Amino acid sequence: xxxxxxxSDRLADWLPxxxxxxxxxxxxxxxxxxxxxxxxxxxxxxxxxxxxxFVGLExxxxxxxxxRWHTAVANLFIFSALFLTVTIGVGLVMAILLDQNIRAExxxxxxxxxxxxxxxxxxxxxxxxxxxxxxxxxxxVNDLGWEGFVFNWITRPDFAIYTIVIAAVWQSSGFAMAIxxxxxxxxxxxxxxxxxxxxxxxxRIYASIIVxxxxxxxxSVIVLLGYIAIKxxxxxxAMTNGGPGNATEMPxxxxxxxxxxxxQMGVGAASAMMMLMTVAAIIIPYLYSxxxxxxxxH
Amino acid sequence: xxxxxxxLLASSASLxxxxxxxxxxxxxxxxxxxxxxxxxxxxxxxxxxxxxxxxWQDSAVGGQSGGNMQQALRSRLASxxxxxxxxxxxxxxxDWSAEGVMRDLNALDEANGWEAAIAPQVLPFVKNGDDxxxxxxxxHRQNWVWANKAAFDKAGxxxxxxxxxxxxxxxxxxEAGVIPLAMxxxxxxxxxxxxxxxxxxxxxxxxxxALVELDPEALSSDTMKQVFDTLRQVRGLVxxxxxxxxWAVASGMVINGQAGMQIMGDxxxxxxxxxxxxxxxxxLCFATPSExxxxxxxxxxxxxxxxxxxxxxxxxxxLAEVVMDPKVQHDFNLIKGxxxxxxxxxxxxxxxxxxxxxEDRAVAxxxxxxxxxxxxxxxxxxxxxxxxxxxxxxxFVNDMASEDAVQMLVSGIDNAR
Numbered sequence: 103x104x105x106x107x108x109x110s111d112r113l114a115d116w117l118p119x120x121x122x123x124x125x126x127x128x129x130x131x132x133x134x135x136x137x138x139x140x141x142x143x144x145x146x147x148x149x150x151x152x153x154x155x156f157v158g159l160e161x162x163x164x165x166x167x168x169x170r171w172h173t174a175v176a177n178l179f180i181f182s183a184l185f186l187t188v189t190i191g192v193g194l195v196m197a198i199l200l201d202q203n204i205r206a207e208x209x210x211x212x213x214x215x216x217x218x219x220x221x222x223x224x225x226x227x228x229x230x231x232x233x234x235x236x237x238x239x240x241x242x243v244n245d246l247g248w249e250g251f252v253f254n255w256i257t258r259p260d261f262a263i264y265t266i267v268i269a270a271v272w273q274s275s276g277f278a279m280a281i282x283x284x285x286x287x288x289x290x291x292x293x294x295x296x297x298x299x300x301x302x303x304x305x306r307i308y309a310s311i312i313v314x315x316x317x318x319x320x321x322s323v324i325v326l327l328g329y330i331a332i333k334x335x336x337x338x339x340a341m342t343n344g345g346p347g348n349a350t351e352m353p354x355x356x357x358x359x360x361x362x363x364x365x366q367m368g369v370g371a372a373s374a375m376m377m378l379m380t381v382a383a384i385i386i387p388y389l390y391s392x393x394x395x396x397x398x399x400h
Numbered sequence: 401x402x403x404x405x406x407x408l409l410a411s412s413a414s415l416x417x418x419x420x421x422x423x424x425x426x427x428x429x430x431x432x433x434x435x436x437x438x439x440x441x442x443x444x445x446x447x448x449x450x451x452x453x454x455x456w457q458d459s460a461v462g463g464q465s466g467g468n469m470q471q472a473l474r475s476r477l478a479s480x481x482x483x484x485x486x487x488x489x490x491x492x493x494x495d496w497s498a499e500g501v502m503r504d505l506n507a508l509d510e511a512n513g514w515e516a517a518i519a520p521q522v523l524p525f526v527k528n529g530d531d532x533x534x535x536x537x538x539x540h541r542q543n544w545v546w547a548n549k550a551a552f553d554k555a556g557x558x559x560x561x562x563x564x565x566x567x568x569x570x571x572x573x574x575e576a577g578v579i580p581l582a583m584x585x586x587x588x589x590x591x592x593x594x595x596x597x598x599x600x601x602x603x604x605x606x607x608x609x610a611l612v613e614l615d616p617e618a619l620s621s622d623t624m625k626q627v628f629d630t631l632r633q634v635r636g637l638v639x640x641x642x643x644x645x646x647w648a649v650a651s652g653m654v655i656n657g658q659a660g661m662q663i664m665g666d667x668x669x670x671x672x673x674x675x676x677x678x679x680x681x682x683x684l685c686f687a688t689p690s691e692x693x694x695x696x697x698x699x700x701x702x703x704x705x706x707x708x709x710x711x712x713x714x715x716x717x718x719l720a721e722v723v724m725d726p727k728v729q730h731d732f733n734l735i736k737g738x739x740x741x742x743x744x745x746x747x748x749x750x751x752x753x754x755x756x757x758x759e760d761r762a763v764a765x766x767x768x769x770x771x772x773x774x775x776x777x778x779x780x781x782x783x784x785x786x787x788x789x790x791x792x793x794x795x796f797v798n799d800m801a802s803e804d805a806v807q808m809l810v811s812g813i814d815n816a817r
Contacts, residue, residue, distance in 0.1 A: 149783070150495050150496075150499065151474070151477075151499055164815055164816075167811075167815045168812075168815060169790070169808065169812070170790055230644055234641055234643070234644075235640050235641055236639065236640065236641030237641065254640055256643055256644075257585075257640055257641070257642070257643040257797075258797075259794075259797045259798045260798070262643075341644070342643065342644055343586060343644055345585045345586065345587075345643060345644065345793065345797070346585045346643050346793075346796075346797035347585070347587075347793040347794040347795075347796060347797035347798065348587070348790060348793055348794060349794075349797065349798075358467065359467065359786075362467040362468075362470040362471045362474075363467040363470065363782060363786065364782050364783050364786045364816075365495070365781060365782045365783050366783050366816070
């Protein structure tokens, strides 16, 4: 026998959908609609304000014929590769060392995590002064008596991008460490005990058992850091403002300047689409592997 | 629940009651003058507007050479809520006018005879066809050299007559333990020197061919290569810590004697005057050296957006009148370091550098050497002008050959067309 549902019953049925609807709508409009809009603009002749015509791939040709864009893409690869490997390496080592049941772990963890609390603007400004040869490290070492010491990377177009890596690694290592530490704490102690009983040394246990078990943590770190690398904007602006020359130009700074300073909105949109595709190239395989994993689990 | 609702209603009602019955009409003005001397100069305009009974709603957006302001403005226009007025540099006013969002000031112009008082070279940047679309307030000169007098005396040198001399003087300054030239590595700071070199080495006609008409032949000419060769020598005058240096910091280096010279527009003068330095005795100002001296100018103007509220339109008229008012232009420019956009004003109580600028302008107008500063968007549209910035900035920091730089210019301009 079916009873007519009361109002509150029906409300209870609909409530989850009602609650979800606004956020779904906001995401559809605020994210996907604007991605589509940017895609359209990248195919139009837009210069100062959006034009809704169609010129094919002209803006993409223009984009790839711009030397600054090539610099930006090359820098993105250099920066991302170094930033990811060094940050993961440093973060992992710090996490493993912290995991040895040392004293004052909480305090150390706070110290390591602290840089993450600073904005990239602050980090960038501080490192800009530290690396300036007339004010920072070079001057300090010179004043200490080592006259010939030279550390002027930030003024050299071919090395400046590495100084951005240094600052970014300094900023994000603690964050990588926190994720790895959480991963390490989640590992069942009995596995390690068993390995110890088998007579494995500690480095061997870490290399063969623990680090492989950190795979989900690795994936999280890579995706989060990769996304930070692609959107890096404020750090570059604060440290070098894209200079010397435009040696530290990144896709994000290129996009801003094309759209808002050079009256090349179409080119800016095309560069944004290229960035989106780069992000997609990282995220889609990740999602795919995650989804596949969860299917296998069930 | 009900109680809460009433409480909210009551409190919002009391808020409304607390507001004054009818506030004065405020005109929102968007600009990117955030430095101290700039804000002080703006106060002159603000007070004159207040005297006419209108308020000033400040909407300053600093940073990114106006890029941040452009971003803010576009979102405002997209939402149909433009500010009442905006400060324009370069082609901005004409470009926005072409989008149909600016109102014209023709009625005021006819009633007051403004057009006759504005230098004819400036008109293309404030007139769209027959419409006057912006009121210019000042004129800066870009191709100045600011020098520390004590450093020059110590090195035993006088203001140079040619760029070759200037570069030799640099060596003497270095021997005297002074950094010859203070500057930053921002593309526009290097571009200021580039603009000067193009006009000083190639002459005003070459400047127009290369930077205004963007003629590929002029861009790839031997003269242009010579410009880059000289720029390479100028690089040798700069210290190693120039990366990321602000122009005002570079001015500070000349002020405290750490550096001998700075090549910069006359907004740098504000920094010298603010430290109590006197032109002629503490610091020197002279045009970049050339046989055919030019006057590379840029102006700031105020444009008015189309709005629906008639009260705001009246306030816009008032602002335009204030901006074009001889006394306001006089007082404003005295603080800002520039000279009035009106050519019909006496400059007797301006400092010596401004007077020299005024004289040079009269000569340049006669000689056809009034040149819009490419760096600040008064020669070509931004998509082209920034190509010069890209190339000179790269050239300046690495060891690119002049031939390659010239090639990059030609292909870059071509790509931006």
